Amino acid sequence: MSVSAADISMNGSSSGLAVDQKRLETLHRPYQDFRRRTEAGGAWRNLPLEVAHHFRRYYFFNPPKWRVWARTLGSGDRMAPSFASIGAVRSGTSFLSSYIFQHPHVVLPLSKEISFTETMRELMAHFPTLAAQRAAEQRNGGAITGYCTPVMPNPLWIFLAQSMFPDMRIICVLRDPVARAFSHWRWDQKRFISRKTQDPHWKGFPDFETLIEAEKATIRGGGMEPHAFSGARAGYLRHSIYAPFLRLLFEKFGRDRVFIVDAAEFFRDPRSTAKEIYAFLGLPEVEPLVIEEQNPGPPGKLDDGVRENLAAFFQPYNEDLYALLDRDFGWGAAR
Structure with missing residues (x-):
């Protein structure tokens, strides 16, 4: 550290x-x-x-x-x-x-x-x-x-x-959502997927672009998307759709407690x-120490075309979130 x-x-x-x-x-x-x-x-x-x-x-x-x-x-x-x-x-x-x-x-x-x-x-x-x-x-x-x-x-x-x-x-x-989904994929690729694809049974496992296209289709069609290897039992894109979870969280705990x-x-x-x-949290003032990230993901670069495609997919979900929170995070804006 x-x-x-x-x-x-x-x-x-x-x-x-x-x-x-x-x-x-x-x-x-x-x-x-x-x-x-x-x-x-x-x-x-x-x-x-x-x-x-x-x-x-x-x-x-x-x-x-x-x-x-x-x-x-x-x-x-x-x-x-x-x-x-x-x-x-x-x-x-x-x-x-x-x-x-x-x-x-x-x-x-x-x-x-x-x-x-x-x-x-x-x-x-x-x-x-x-x-x-x-x-x-x-x-x-x-x-x-x-x-x-x-x-x-x-x-x-x-x-x-x-x-x-x-x-x-x-x-x-x-x-x-785009950065998170790709980081999630890279993490699973290093920790889980790369080991499985060495086995002939897993040789047909899709790459990131193919997998997210399948997930997009199932989300839009109301079907069951392929699950990520880590996290909740949901797909890489589903993990990045935040508003439904937050609505229920606010309902059960109250907006002021989140x-x-x-x-x-x-x-x-x-x-x-x-x-x-x-x-x-009601804690007294303390000056925290700056530290290095302890659990960084493996390196990787997302293709610009795939990034734009995902940004377009997430746009309506992001706008729903912005309206819920009355806060625009600027996701999908030009880099």
Whole structure:
């Protein structure tokens, strides 16, 4: 993780709180761990990484099941999440979480991403105990917890979250639909698709342009689109159609309990966005440290013709979103 000395020296705030450098190291380690485990070759070379993985303080997703199970056997008195930070896959949810979780009042869960399909006991096992809350309050003057999960566009999450934690605040990051869809494809291509297409059974798997044309046709015809390998059980384009999900989110939680993040603005000035989120969550002022993105996607360039084609497809969906939010993100504008 790259954090300059100047950043550290500027980290004071009127509240007297400051980001702990060790917290940043804790947040960074799971991503480093994931890359090393993914790239390690051979069982013996991978074994030390696998052993260390089972005893991490914090994970960004999929903690070992035995860790969750063990925590269900411990104290049932755990902090309820005060917030959830959500978005579609490849919208910047992981990068944003590193800024939210920097705040000294935020007590880390076991994992950044928590599956909402688990039982209530398993879900709550991810959150800190009330003893950890009291310790954090004594140390820093306050304590909340939450989680950051790319759940869009699955509406089921809204119903379950509202029934479990009706007072929770929601931070929702939205990224340019074309850029997000292509980034999602590149991520799946590297992590999943390239491995499968080595098998003869998968030799007919379509390329990006062919796949999105099929998805466009099924969306317009009311059929079932081909699913992405990661994220919700929806297609690459469906993940970028935001308004239906947000309408239901506003209905269940209230518009005033949802903070919308423009991913482009956040990428340009993450500190300012982080401080706006701290205020939204009722947290005292803290100057966040600028960090490098922890979970970048593989490189790739989208053909200009395909980009224009997708921009035209998304235009009516974007206009629907702009009307809903009374905010124009400028997606599809000339570059």
